[in-house]
Amino acid sequence: MDNRWNEFIYKVWSPYYDKFFNSGQFLKARKEIFSGYHFAENQKILFVGVGTGADLELFDHNNLMITAIDYSDDMLNKAREKFKGSTIQFIKMDAQEMSLQDNQFDVIVGSLVLSVVPDADRCLKEMLRVLKPNGEVVIFDKFAPKEKGLSRIKKAIRPFIKLLGTDIGINFEELCEKNKNTTYIKEDTSLMLRGMYRKIVLGKINV
Template structure:
Protein backbone atom coordinates (compact mmCIF):
# COMPACT_ATOMS: atom_id res chain seq x y z
CA UNK A 1 0.00 0.00 0.00
CA UNK A 2 1.33 3.42 -1.01
CA UNK A 3 -0.13 6.74 -2.10
CA UNK A 4 0.44 6.24 -5.81
CA UNK A 5 -1.16 2.80 -5.79
CA UNK A 6 -4.08 4.10 -3.73
CA UNK A 7 -4.72 6.80 -6.32
CA UNK A 8 -4.92 4.15 -9.02
CA UNK A 9 -7.18 1.88 -6.96
CA UNK A 10 -9.61 4.65 -6.05
CA UNK A 11 -9.64 6.01 -9.58
CA UNK A 12 -10.87 2.61 -10.70
CA UNK A 13 -13.18 2.18 -7.71
CA UNK A 14 -14.75 5.63 -7.51
CA UNK A 15 -17.69 4.86 -9.87
CA UNK A 16 -18.73 1.90 -7.70
CA UNK A 17 -17.75 3.11 -4.25
CA UNK A 18 -21.21 4.25 -3.12
CA UNK A 19 -22.76 1.00 -4.31
CA UNK A 20 -20.73 -0.95 -1.76
CA UNK A 21 -19.76 1.51 0.99
CA UNK A 22 -22.74 3.85 1.13
CA UNK A 23 -25.55 1.32 1.18
CA UNK A 24 -26.75 -1.67 3.20
CA UNK A 25 -24.84 -2.34 6.42
CA UNK A 26 -22.31 0.40 5.70
CA UNK A 27 -25.01 3.04 5.38
CA UNK A 28 -26.69 1.81 8.58
CA UNK A 29 -23.36 1.97 10.39
CA UNK A 30 -22.71 5.53 9.20
CA UNK A 31 -26.23 6.55 10.25
CA UNK A 32 -25.67 5.06 13.70
CA UNK A 33 -22.40 6.94 14.12
CA UNK A 34 -23.91 10.34 13.31
CA UNK A 35 -27.34 9.76 14.88
CA UNK A 36 -26.55 11.50 18.16
CA UNK A 37 -23.67 13.62 16.95
CA UNK A 38 -24.99 17.15 17.37
CA UNK A 39 -22.46 19.60 16.01
CA UNK A 40 -22.83 23.16 17.29
CA UNK A 41 -23.29 26.22 15.16
CA UNK A 42 -20.13 27.69 13.65
CA UNK A 43 -17.93 24.73 14.60
CA UNK A 44 -15.14 23.81 12.20
CA UNK A 45 -15.23 20.18 11.13
CA UNK A 46 -12.69 18.32 9.03
CA UNK A 47 -13.58 15.16 7.11
CA UNK A 48 -10.34 13.25 6.49
CA UNK A 49 -10.46 10.86 3.54
CA UNK A 50 -13.96 12.04 2.67
CA UNK A 51 -14.14 9.76 -0.38
CA UNK A 52 -17.38 10.29 -2.28
CA UNK A 53 -18.89 12.28 0.58
CA UNK A 54 -20.92 9.48 2.17
CA UNK A 55 -20.57 10.96 5.66
CA UNK A 56 -21.40 14.46 4.47
CA UNK A 57 -24.81 13.22 3.37
CA UNK A 58 -25.65 12.51 7.03
CA UNK A 59 -24.64 15.88 8.47
CA UNK A 60 -26.76 19.03 8.63
CA UNK A 61 -24.57 21.62 6.93
CA UNK A 62 -26.38 24.61 8.43
CA UNK A 63 -24.02 27.04 10.16
CA UNK A 64 -21.12 24.59 10.07
CA UNK A 65 -17.71 25.28 8.61
CA UNK A 66 -16.95 22.02 6.79
CA UNK A 67 -13.68 21.07 5.13
CA UNK A 68 -13.27 17.75 3.32
CA UNK A 69 -9.98 16.30 2.08
CA UNK A 70 -9.06 13.24 0.08
CA UNK A 71 -5.91 12.08 -1.68
CA UNK A 72 -7.86 10.69 -4.63
CA UNK A 73 -8.96 13.40 -7.08
CA UNK A 74 -11.52 11.03 -8.57
CA UNK A 75 -13.20 10.31 -5.23
CA UNK A 76 -13.10 14.00 -4.35
CA UNK A 77 -14.75 14.90 -7.65
CA UNK A 78 -17.63 12.57 -6.80
CA UNK A 79 -18.08 14.34 -3.46
CA UNK A 80 -17.90 17.78 -5.07
CA UNK A 81 -20.59 16.78 -7.53
CA UNK A 82 -22.97 15.84 -4.73
CA UNK A 83 -22.50 19.14 -2.90
CA UNK A 84 -21.79 21.59 -5.70
CA UNK A 85 -24.22 24.14 -4.22
CA UNK A 86 -22.88 23.88 -0.67
CA UNK A 87 -20.27 25.90 1.19
CA UNK A 88 -18.11 22.84 1.90
CA UNK A 89 -14.44 23.33 1.11
CA UNK A 90 -13.00 20.36 -0.82
CA UNK A 91 -9.22 19.97 -0.99
CA UNK A 92 -7.02 17.30 -2.53
CA UNK A 93 -4.61 16.51 0.30
CA UNK A 94 -2.62 13.72 1.93
CA UNK A 95 -4.03 12.89 5.38
CA UNK A 96 -0.54 11.95 6.49
CA UNK A 97 0.80 15.42 5.76
CA UNK A 98 -1.92 18.04 6.16
CA UNK A 99 -1.19 21.71 5.53
CA UNK A 100 -3.58 23.05 8.18
CA UNK A 101 -2.36 24.98 11.20
CA UNK A 102 -2.25 23.35 14.63
CA UNK A 103 -5.62 23.29 16.40
CA UNK A 104 -7.69 24.35 13.41
CA UNK A 105 -10.77 22.14 13.90
CA UNK A 106 -13.34 21.32 16.58
CA UNK A 107 -13.97 17.85 15.12
CA UNK A 108 -12.07 15.52 12.84
CA UNK A 109 -14.13 12.78 11.16
CA UNK A 110 -12.08 9.82 9.95
CA UNK A 111 -14.14 7.15 8.21
CA UNK A 112 -12.32 4.20 6.64
CA UNK A 113 -9.03 6.08 6.45
CA UNK A 114 -6.68 4.57 9.07
CA UNK A 115 -7.01 1.20 7.33
CA UNK A 116 -6.14 2.77 3.97
CA UNK A 117 -3.26 5.21 4.43
CA UNK A 118 0.28 3.78 4.12
CA UNK A 119 1.24 5.06 7.60
CA UNK A 120 -1.70 5.07 10.07
CA UNK A 121 0.46 6.37 12.92
CA UNK A 122 1.44 9.44 10.93
CA UNK A 123 -2.18 10.01 9.93
CA UNK A 124 -3.37 9.73 13.54
CA UNK A 125 -0.73 12.20 14.74
CA UNK A 126 -1.75 14.64 12.02
CA UNK A 127 -5.43 14.39 12.98
CA UNK A 128 -4.49 15.01 16.58
CA UNK A 129 -2.31 17.97 15.63
CA UNK A 130 -5.01 19.87 13.69
CA UNK A 131 -7.62 19.27 16.42
CA UNK A 132 -8.37 21.96 18.97
CA UNK A 133 -8.05 21.29 22.69
CA UNK A 134 -11.23 19.51 23.90
CA UNK A 135 -12.02 18.66 20.29
CA UNK A 136 -12.90 15.15 19.17
CA UNK A 137 -11.79 12.66 16.53
CA UNK A 138 -14.64 10.44 15.30
CA UNK A 139 -13.37 7.20 13.79
CA UNK A 140 -15.31 4.60 11.82
CA UNK A 141 -13.03 1.87 10.56
CA UNK A 142 -12.10 -1.78 10.57
CA UNK A 143 -9.41 -3.10 12.87
CA UNK A 144 -7.91 -6.41 13.92
CA UNK A 145 -9.56 -8.10 16.94
CA UNK A 146 -8.42 -6.80 20.33
CA UNK A 147 -5.72 -9.01 21.86
CA UNK A 148 -6.28 -11.68 19.24
CA UNK A 149 -4.41 -12.84 16.19
CA UNK A 150 -6.05 -12.69 12.81
CA UNK A 151 -7.72 -15.90 11.77
CA UNK A 152 -5.79 -18.08 9.36
CA UNK A 153 -8.18 -17.16 6.57
CA UNK A 154 -7.81 -13.42 7.16
CA UNK A 155 -4.04 -13.76 7.40
CA UNK A 156 -4.01 -15.51 4.05
CA UNK A 157 -6.17 -12.96 2.26
CA UNK A 158 -4.65 -9.90 3.95
CA UNK A 159 -2.01 -9.33 1.21
CA UNK A 160 -4.68 -9.58 -1.46
CA UNK A 161 -6.99 -7.14 0.32
CA UNK A 162 -4.06 -4.78 0.89
CA UNK A 163 -3.35 -4.80 -2.83
CA UNK A 164 -6.92 -3.57 -3.31
CA UNK A 165 -6.18 -0.54 -1.15
CA UNK A 166 -7.11 -1.43 2.43
CA UNK A 167 -5.66 -3.41 5.34
CA UNK A 168 -7.81 -5.76 7.43
CA UNK A 169 -5.06 -6.45 9.97
CA UNK A 170 -4.27 -3.10 11.54
CA UNK A 171 -4.59 -2.76 15.29
CA UNK A 172 -6.21 0.36 16.66
CA UNK A 173 -4.72 -0.43 20.05
CA UNK A 174 -1.24 -0.35 18.53
CA UNK A 175 -1.91 2.98 16.80
CA UNK A 176 -3.43 4.51 19.93
CA UNK A 177 -0.80 3.32 22.39
CA UNK A 178 1.95 4.68 20.16
CA UNK A 179 0.34 8.11 19.87
CA UNK A 180 -1.94 8.71 22.87
CA UNK A 181 -0.11 11.59 24.51
CA UNK A 182 -2.53 14.45 25.03
CA UNK A 183 -5.66 12.50 24.10
CA UNK A 184 -8.14 10.22 25.83
CA UNK A 185 -10.39 7.45 24.56
CA UNK A 186 -14.01 8.47 25.13
CA UNK A 187 -15.89 5.73 23.28
CA UNK A 188 -15.05 2.47 21.56
CA UNK A 189 -17.96 0.29 20.47
CA UNK A 190 -18.55 -2.42 17.87
CA UNK A 191 -20.61 -1.06 15.03
CA UNK A 192 -20.67 -3.72 12.30
CA UNK A 193 -19.69 -7.28 11.37
CA UNK A 194 -19.20 -8.65 14.89
CA UNK A 195 -16.95 -5.80 15.93
CA UNK A 196 -14.62 -5.82 12.95
CA UNK A 197 -15.84 -2.28 12.30
CA UNK A 198 -15.85 0.07 15.28
CA UNK A 199 -16.97 3.53 16.31
CA UNK A 200 -14.21 5.24 18.26
CA UNK A 201 -14.19 8.74 19.72
CA UNK A 202 -10.97 10.37 20.88
CA UNK A 203 -10.89 13.59 22.94
CA UNK A 204 -7.91 15.94 22.84
CA UNK A 205 -7.07 16.96 26.38
CA UNK A 206 -3.89 18.98 25.91
CA UNK A 207 -3.13 21.96 23.71
CA UNK A 208 -0.47 21.69 21.02
CA UNK A 209 1.17 24.61 22.77
CA UNK A 210 2.32 21.96 25.23
CA UNK A 211 3.88 19.95 22.41
CA UNK A 212 1.76 16.83 22.73
CA UNK A 213 2.88 15.44 19.38
Template structure:
Protein backbone atom coordinates in the same frame (compact mmCIF):
# COMPACT_ATOMS: atom_id res chain seq x y z
CA UNK B 1 0.23 0.51 -0.04
CA UNK B 2 1.71 3.80 -1.20
CA UNK B 3 -0.10 7.00 -2.04
CA UNK B 4 0.23 6.48 -5.79
CA UNK B 5 -1.15 2.96 -5.60
CA UNK B 6 -4.05 4.05 -3.41
CA UNK B 7 -4.83 6.91 -5.76
CA UNK B 8 -4.94 4.46 -8.68
CA UNK B 9 -7.08 1.92 -6.80
CA UNK B 10 -9.63 4.47 -5.62
CA UNK B 11 -9.81 5.96 -9.07
CA UNK B 12 -11.05 2.52 -10.12
CA UNK B 13 -13.36 2.28 -7.10
CA UNK B 14 -14.91 5.73 -7.58
CA UNK B 15 -17.68 4.80 -10.11
CA UNK B 16 -19.04 2.00 -7.90
CA UNK B 17 -17.99 3.03 -4.40
CA UNK B 18 -21.40 4.30 -3.29
CA UNK B 19 -23.19 1.24 -4.62
CA UNK B 20 -20.93 -1.01 -2.53
CA UNK B 21 -20.05 1.01 0.57
CA UNK B 22 -22.93 3.48 0.90
CA UNK B 23 -25.89 1.15 0.64
CA UNK B 24 -27.46 -1.73 2.56
CA UNK B 25 -25.71 -2.56 5.83
CA UNK B 26 -22.99 0.05 5.28
CA UNK B 27 -25.58 2.80 4.90
CA UNK B 28 -27.36 1.69 8.07
CA UNK B 29 -24.07 1.85 9.96
CA UNK B 30 -23.07 5.23 8.51
CA UNK B 31 -26.32 6.66 9.87
CA UNK B 32 -25.16 5.69 13.38
CA UNK B 33 -21.76 7.37 13.23
CA UNK B 34 -22.93 10.82 14.32
CA UNK B 35 -25.57 9.73 16.80
CA UNK B 36 -24.84 11.50 20.07
CA UNK B 37 -22.55 14.06 18.42
CA UNK B 38 -24.06 17.53 18.28
CA UNK B 39 -22.18 19.90 16.01
CA UNK B 40 -22.82 23.62 15.85
CA UNK B 41 -22.24 26.26 13.22
CA UNK B 42 -19.40 27.87 15.14
CA UNK B 43 -17.24 24.75 14.95
CA UNK B 44 -14.63 24.01 12.30
CA UNK B 45 -15.07 20.39 11.20
CA UNK B 46 -12.59 18.43 9.10
CA UNK B 47 -13.38 15.25 7.17
CA UNK B 48 -10.18 13.33 6.44
CA UNK B 49 -10.41 10.93 3.49
CA UNK B 50 -13.91 12.13 2.63
CA UNK B 51 -14.12 9.87 -0.44
CA UNK B 52 -17.46 10.32 -2.21
CA UNK B 53 -18.91 12.21 0.76
CA UNK B 54 -20.90 9.31 2.19
CA UNK B 55 -20.70 10.61 5.77
CA UNK B 56 -21.54 14.14 4.71
CA UNK B 57 -24.90 12.84 3.53
CA UNK B 58 -25.74 12.03 7.16
CA UNK B 59 -25.31 15.61 8.39
CA UNK B 60 -27.26 18.82 8.04
CA UNK B 61 -24.19 20.28 6.36
CA UNK B 62 -25.87 23.55 5.38
CA UNK B 63 -25.44 24.82 8.95
CA UNK B 64 -21.88 23.60 9.51
CA UNK B 65 -18.42 24.94 8.67
CA UNK B 66 -16.91 21.88 6.97
CA UNK B 67 -13.61 21.23 5.21
CA UNK B 68 -13.19 17.88 3.45
CA UNK B 69 -9.99 16.39 2.03
CA UNK B 70 -9.12 13.35 -0.06
CA UNK B 71 -6.11 12.20 -2.06
CA UNK B 72 -7.95 10.81 -5.10
CA UNK B 73 -9.32 13.34 -7.59
CA UNK B 74 -12.06 11.05 -8.85
CA UNK B 75 -13.45 10.38 -5.37
CA UNK B 76 -13.24 14.06 -4.51
CA UNK B 77 -15.08 15.03 -7.69
CA UNK B 78 -17.92 12.67 -6.76
CA UNK B 79 -18.23 14.40 -3.40
CA UNK B 80 -18.03 17.87 -4.94
CA UNK B 81 -20.83 17.03 -7.36
CA UNK B 82 -23.11 15.81 -4.58
CA UNK B 83 -22.60 19.00 -2.59
CA UNK B 84 -22.06 21.51 -5.38
CA UNK B 85 -24.58 23.91 -3.83
CA UNK B 86 -23.07 23.73 -0.36
CA UNK B 87 -20.42 25.80 1.41
CA UNK B 88 -18.22 22.73 2.06
CA UNK B 89 -14.57 23.29 1.15
CA UNK B 90 -13.18 20.33 -0.79
CA UNK B 91 -9.39 20.04 -1.06
CA UNK B 92 -7.03 17.45 -2.47
CA UNK B 93 -4.60 16.68 0.34
CA UNK B 94 -2.54 13.89 1.89
CA UNK B 95 -3.97 12.88 5.27
CA UNK B 96 -0.42 12.09 6.43
CA UNK B 97 0.86 15.59 5.67
CA UNK B 98 -1.89 18.20 5.96
CA UNK B 99 -1.27 21.86 5.26
CA UNK B 100 -3.59 23.19 7.97
CA UNK B 101 -2.32 25.12 10.97
CA UNK B 102 -1.98 23.50 14.38
CA UNK B 103 -5.06 23.51 16.65
CA UNK B 104 -7.41 24.65 13.89
CA UNK B 105 -10.38 22.25 13.98
CA UNK B 106 -12.94 21.50 16.68
CA UNK B 107 -13.79 18.07 15.26
CA UNK B 108 -11.88 15.75 12.93
CA UNK B 109 -13.74 12.87 11.25
CA UNK B 110 -11.86 9.93 9.74
CA UNK B 111 -14.05 7.38 8.00
CA UNK B 112 -12.39 4.29 6.54
CA UNK B 113 -9.14 6.21 6.15
CA UNK B 114 -6.80 4.68 8.75
CA UNK B 115 -7.11 1.32 7.00
CA UNK B 116 -6.10 2.95 3.71
CA UNK B 117 -3.21 5.33 4.38
CA UNK B 118 0.35 3.95 4.06
CA UNK B 119 1.39 5.24 7.50
CA UNK B 120 -1.36 5.05 10.10
CA UNK B 121 0.65 6.69 12.88
CA UNK B 122 1.47 9.71 10.70
CA UNK B 123 -2.21 10.09 9.87
CA UNK B 124 -3.30 9.97 13.50
CA UNK B 125 -0.60 12.40 14.57
CA UNK B 126 -1.70 14.82 11.83
CA UNK B 127 -5.30 14.55 13.01
CA UNK B 128 -4.14 15.36 16.53
CA UNK B 129 -1.94 18.24 15.36
CA UNK B 130 -4.73 20.09 13.51
CA UNK B 131 -7.25 19.46 16.31
CA UNK B 132 -7.86 22.01 19.04
CA UNK B 133 -7.24 21.01 22.68
CA UNK B 134 -10.33 19.20 24.00
CA UNK B 135 -11.52 18.70 20.44
CA UNK B 136 -12.84 15.35 19.23
CA UNK B 137 -11.68 12.82 16.67
CA UNK B 138 -14.45 10.56 15.36
CA UNK B 139 -13.22 7.37 13.70
CA UNK B 140 -15.22 4.81 11.71
CA UNK B 141 -13.00 2.00 10.47
CA UNK B 142 -12.19 -1.69 10.47
CA UNK B 143 -9.82 -3.16 13.04
CA UNK B 144 -8.45 -6.56 13.94
CA UNK B 145 -9.61 -8.13 17.24
CA UNK B 146 -7.81 -6.72 20.27
CA UNK B 147 -7.58 -9.98 22.17
CA UNK B 148 -6.54 -12.47 19.49
CA UNK B 149 -4.56 -12.80 16.30
CA UNK B 150 -6.02 -12.73 12.82
CA UNK B 151 -7.39 -16.05 11.65
CA UNK B 152 -5.21 -18.02 9.21
CA UNK B 153 -7.64 -17.17 6.40
CA UNK B 154 -7.48 -13.44 7.09
CA UNK B 155 -3.69 -13.59 7.34
CA UNK B 156 -3.58 -15.30 3.95
CA UNK B 157 -5.87 -12.83 2.18
CA UNK B 158 -4.60 -9.68 3.93
CA UNK B 159 -1.92 -8.90 1.26
CA UNK B 160 -4.49 -9.29 -1.53
CA UNK B 161 -7.02 -7.08 0.23
CA UNK B 162 -4.31 -4.47 0.72
CA UNK B 163 -3.85 -4.41 -3.05
CA UNK B 164 -7.57 -3.65 -3.33
CA UNK B 165 -7.05 -0.54 -1.21
CA UNK B 166 -7.59 -1.41 2.45
CA UNK B 167 -6.06 -3.27 5.39
CA UNK B 168 -8.01 -5.75 7.54
CA UNK B 169 -5.21 -6.25 10.06
CA UNK B 170 -4.93 -2.93 11.89
CA UNK B 171 -4.85 -3.11 15.67
CA UNK B 172 -6.37 -0.04 17.25
CA UNK B 173 -4.95 -0.76 20.70
CA UNK B 174 -1.40 -0.63 19.39
CA UNK B 175 -2.10 2.60 17.50
CA UNK B 176 -3.66 4.20 20.56
CA UNK B 177 -0.75 3.13 22.75
CA UNK B 178 1.57 5.28 20.62
CA UNK B 179 -0.68 8.33 21.03
CA UNK B 180 -2.21 7.95 24.49
CA UNK B 181 -0.31 10.95 25.85
CA UNK B 182 -2.35 13.24 23.61
CA UNK B 183 -5.61 11.33 23.26
CA UNK B 184 -8.23 9.85 25.56
CA UNK B 185 -10.93 7.42 24.42
CA UNK B 186 -14.50 8.59 25.01
CA UNK B 187 -16.34 5.90 23.05
CA UNK B 188 -15.50 2.58 21.40
CA UNK B 189 -18.61 0.99 19.88
CA UNK B 190 -18.74 -2.10 17.64
CA UNK B 191 -21.01 -1.45 14.66
CA UNK B 192 -20.76 -4.27 12.14
CA UNK B 193 -19.34 -7.72 11.33
CA UNK B 194 -18.86 -8.88 14.93
CA UNK B 195 -17.05 -5.72 15.93
CA UNK B 196 -14.66 -5.57 13.00
CA UNK B 197 -16.09 -2.15 12.13
CA UNK B 198 -16.06 0.24 15.07
CA UNK B 199 -16.94 3.81 15.95
CA UNK B 200 -14.25 5.33 18.14
CA UNK B 201 -14.40 8.84 19.62
CA UNK B 202 -11.29 10.36 21.15
CA UNK B 203 -10.57 13.69 22.81
CA UNK B 204 -7.35 15.66 22.53
CA UNK B 205 -5.93 16.06 25.99
CA UNK B 206 -3.05 18.44 25.25
Protein backbone atom coordinates in the same frame (compact mmCIF):
# COMPACT_ATOMS: atom_id res chain seq x y z
CA MET C 1 -0.09 0.25 -0.16
CA ASP C 2 1.28 3.66 -1.11
CA ASN C 3 -0.28 6.91 -2.28
CA ARG C 4 0.24 6.24 -5.98
CA TRP C 5 -1.32 2.80 -5.76
CA ASN C 6 -4.22 4.10 -3.67
CA GLU C 7 -4.82 6.90 -6.16
CA PHE C 8 -5.10 4.32 -8.95
CA ILE C 9 -7.28 1.95 -6.92
CA TYR C 10 -9.74 4.68 -5.93
CA LYS C 11 -9.89 5.94 -9.49
CA VAL C 12 -11.18 2.46 -10.31
CA TRP C 13 -13.42 2.36 -7.22
CA SER C 14 -14.95 5.83 -7.60
CA PRO C 15 -17.84 4.93 -9.97
CA TYR C 16 -18.90 2.03 -7.71
CA TYR C 17 -17.94 3.22 -4.23
CA ASP C 18 -21.40 4.39 -3.12
CA LYS C 19 -23.01 1.13 -4.26
CA PHE C 20 -20.80 -0.82 -1.85
CA PHE C 21 -19.97 1.56 1.00
CA ASN C 22 -22.96 3.89 1.09
CA SER C 23 -25.70 1.29 1.12
CA GLY C 24 -26.84 -1.70 3.16
CA GLN C 25 -24.93 -2.35 6.38
CA PHE C 26 -22.43 0.41 5.69
CA LEU C 27 -25.14 3.03 5.30
CA LYS C 28 -26.84 1.78 8.48
CA ALA C 29 -23.53 2.05 10.37
CA ARG C 30 -22.84 5.56 9.05
CA LYS C 31 -26.33 6.64 10.08
CA GLU C 32 -25.74 5.28 13.60
CA ILE C 33 -22.60 7.39 13.90
CA PHE C 34 -24.20 10.66 12.91
CA SER C 35 -27.65 10.15 14.42
CA GLY C 36 -25.99 10.07 17.83
CA TYR C 37 -23.51 12.87 17.26
CA HIS C 38 -24.28 16.57 17.56
CA PHE C 39 -22.26 19.23 15.79
CA ALA C 40 -22.51 22.65 17.42
CA GLU C 41 -23.20 25.76 15.34
CA ASN C 42 -20.12 27.38 13.79
CA GLN C 43 -17.84 24.49 14.65
CA LYS C 44 -14.86 23.94 12.39
CA ILE C 45 -14.98 20.35 11.15
CA LEU C 46 -12.48 18.38 9.09
CA PHE C 47 -13.38 15.25 7.13
CA VAL C 48 -10.25 13.21 6.44
CA GLY C 49 -10.56 10.82 3.51
CA VAL C 50 -13.98 12.20 2.61
CA GLY C 51 -14.20 10.03 -0.50
CA THR C 52 -17.45 10.54 -2.38
CA GLY C 53 -18.93 12.55 0.50
CA ALA C 54 -21.02 9.67 1.85
CA ASP C 55 -20.81 10.95 5.44
CA LEU C 56 -21.71 14.49 4.42
CA GLU C 57 -25.09 13.29 3.16
CA LEU C 58 -26.16 12.22 6.65
CA PHE C 59 -26.45 15.50 8.56
CA ASP C 60 -27.35 19.15 8.12
CA HIS C 61 -24.20 21.15 7.43
CA ASN C 62 -25.77 24.60 7.57
CA ASN C 63 -23.89 26.90 9.98
CA LEU C 64 -20.90 24.56 10.06
CA MET C 65 -17.45 25.32 8.64
CA ILE C 66 -16.46 22.10 6.89
CA THR C 67 -13.20 21.23 5.20
CA ALA C 68 -13.06 17.88 3.40
CA ILE C 69 -9.84 16.31 2.14
CA ASP C 70 -8.96 13.26 0.09
CA TYR C 71 -5.98 12.11 -1.97
CA SER C 72 -8.09 10.87 -4.88
CA ASP C 73 -9.21 13.47 -7.43
CA ASP C 74 -11.82 11.06 -8.75
CA MET C 75 -13.42 10.53 -5.34
CA LEU C 76 -13.29 14.26 -4.58
CA ASN C 77 -14.98 15.08 -7.89
CA LYS C 78 -17.85 12.78 -6.93
CA ALA C 79 -18.20 14.63 -3.63
CA ARG C 80 -17.99 18.08 -5.26
CA GLU C 81 -20.72 17.11 -7.69
CA LYS C 82 -23.03 16.08 -4.84
CA PHE C 83 -22.53 19.33 -2.95
CA LYS C 84 -22.48 21.94 -5.67
CA GLY C 85 -23.26 25.35 -4.24
CA SER C 86 -22.46 24.35 -0.66
CA THR C 87 -19.89 26.09 1.53
CA ILE C 88 -17.92 22.86 2.02
CA GLN C 89 -14.28 23.30 1.04
CA PHE C 90 -12.99 20.24 -0.83
CA ILE C 91 -9.18 19.94 -1.06
CA LYS C 92 -6.86 17.29 -2.46
CA MET C 93 -4.44 16.51 0.37
CA ASP C 94 -2.36 13.71 1.84
CA ALA C 95 -3.86 12.75 5.20
CA GLN C 96 -0.40 11.76 6.40
CA GLU C 97 1.02 15.23 5.79
CA MET C 98 -1.70 17.86 5.99
CA SER C 99 -0.96 21.42 4.95
CA LEU C 100 -3.14 22.70 7.78
CA GLN C 101 -2.37 24.69 10.92
CA ASP C 102 -2.05 23.13 14.36
CA ASN C 103 -5.05 23.17 16.72
CA GLN C 104 -7.45 24.32 14.01
CA PHE C 105 -10.53 22.06 14.14
CA ASP C 106 -13.18 21.33 16.78
CA VAL C 107 -14.09 17.92 15.35
CA ILE C 108 -12.33 15.62 12.90
CA VAL C 109 -14.13 12.75 11.17
CA GLY C 110 -12.21 9.87 9.63
CA SER C 111 -14.34 7.18 8.00
CA LEU C 112 -12.56 4.20 6.48
CA VAL C 113 -9.31 6.15 6.20
CA LEU C 114 -6.90 4.71 8.79
CA SER C 115 -7.20 1.33 7.08
CA VAL C 116 -6.47 2.89 3.69
CA VAL C 117 -3.51 5.24 4.17
CA PRO C 118 -0.02 3.70 3.91
CA ASP C 119 0.83 4.73 7.49
CA ALA C 120 -2.09 4.82 9.93
CA ASP C 121 0.06 6.15 12.77
CA ARG C 122 1.21 9.16 10.73
CA CYS C 123 -2.39 9.83 9.73
CA LEU C 124 -3.67 9.71 13.31
CA LYS C 125 -0.84 11.94 14.51
CA GLU C 126 -1.75 14.49 11.83
CA MET C 127 -5.40 14.41 12.86
CA LEU C 128 -4.43 15.06 16.46
CA ARG C 129 -2.03 17.83 15.44
CA VAL C 130 -4.70 19.86 13.65
CA LEU C 131 -7.35 19.14 16.32
CA LYS C 132 -7.98 21.77 19.00
CA PRO C 133 -7.23 20.81 22.61
CA ASN C 134 -10.31 19.11 24.08
CA GLY C 135 -11.59 18.48 20.54
CA GLU C 136 -12.77 15.09 19.26
CA VAL C 137 -11.81 12.67 16.50
CA VAL C 138 -14.70 10.49 15.29
CA ILE C 139 -13.49 7.31 13.59
CA PHE C 140 -15.43 4.66 11.68
CA ASP C 141 -13.17 1.88 10.44
CA LYS C 142 -12.22 -1.79 10.52
CA PHE C 143 -9.60 -3.06 12.92
CA ALA C 144 -8.04 -6.34 13.99
CA PRO C 145 -9.79 -8.04 16.94
CA LYS C 146 -8.99 -6.65 20.37
CA GLU C 147 -6.43 -8.52 22.48
CA LYS C 148 -5.69 -11.12 19.80
CA GLY C 149 -4.15 -11.33 16.38
CA LEU C 150 -5.72 -12.06 13.04
CA SER C 151 -6.89 -15.55 12.25
CA ARG C 152 -4.72 -17.65 9.94
CA ILE C 153 -7.12 -17.09 7.06
CA LYS C 154 -7.11 -13.32 7.50
CA LYS C 155 -3.32 -13.30 7.77
CA ALA C 156 -3.14 -15.21 4.50
CA ILE C 157 -5.51 -12.92 2.61
CA ARG C 158 -4.29 -9.65 4.15
CA PRO C 159 -1.69 -8.92 1.40
CA PHE C 160 -4.31 -9.46 -1.30
CA ILE C 161 -6.85 -7.24 0.47
CA LYS C 162 -4.20 -4.52 0.64
CA LEU C 163 -3.97 -4.63 -3.15
CA LEU C 164 -7.63 -3.61 -3.21
CA GLY C 165 -6.75 -0.49 -1.23
CA THR C 166 -7.43 -1.37 2.39
CA ASP C 167 -5.87 -3.17 5.37
CA ILE C 168 -7.75 -5.58 7.63
CA GLY C 169 -4.90 -5.99 10.12
CA ILE C 170 -4.55 -2.66 11.92
CA ASN C 171 -4.65 -3.00 15.71
CA PHE C 172 -6.28 0.13 17.06
CA GLU C 173 -5.17 -0.48 20.63
CA GLU C 174 -1.53 -0.48 19.52
CA LEU C 175 -2.16 2.66 17.46
CA CYS C 176 -3.72 4.41 20.44
CA GLU C 177 -0.87 3.32 22.73
CA LYS C 178 1.61 5.05 20.42
CA ASN C 179 -0.35 8.28 20.88
CA LYS C 180 -1.29 7.96 24.55
CA ASN C 181 0.37 11.28 25.44
CA THR C 182 -1.97 13.23 23.18
CA THR C 183 -5.23 11.27 23.09
CA TYR C 184 -7.61 9.02 25.00
CA ILE C 185 -10.64 6.91 24.07
CA LYS C 186 -14.04 8.43 24.91
CA GLU C 187 -16.18 5.85 23.11
CA ASP C 188 -15.58 2.51 21.44
CA THR C 189 -18.68 0.90 19.92
CA SER C 190 -18.99 -2.18 17.73
CA LEU C 191 -21.06 -1.46 14.63
CA MET C 192 -20.60 -4.27 12.11
CA LEU C 193 -19.32 -7.79 11.56
CA ARG C 194 -18.85 -8.81 15.20
CA GLY C 195 -16.77 -5.82 16.12
CA MET C 196 -14.54 -5.68 13.06
CA TYR C 197 -16.04 -2.28 12.21
CA ARG C 198 -16.13 0.14 15.13
CA LYS C 199 -17.06 3.69 15.98
CA ILE C 200 -14.33 5.23 18.09
CA VAL C 201 -14.36 8.73 19.53
CA LEU C 202 -11.04 10.12 20.72
CA GLY C 203 -10.45 13.15 22.91
CA LYS C 204 -7.33 15.29 22.66
CA ILE C 205 -5.42 15.86 25.85
CA ASN C 206 -4.85 19.51 26.59
CA VAL C 207 -1.09 19.68 27.14
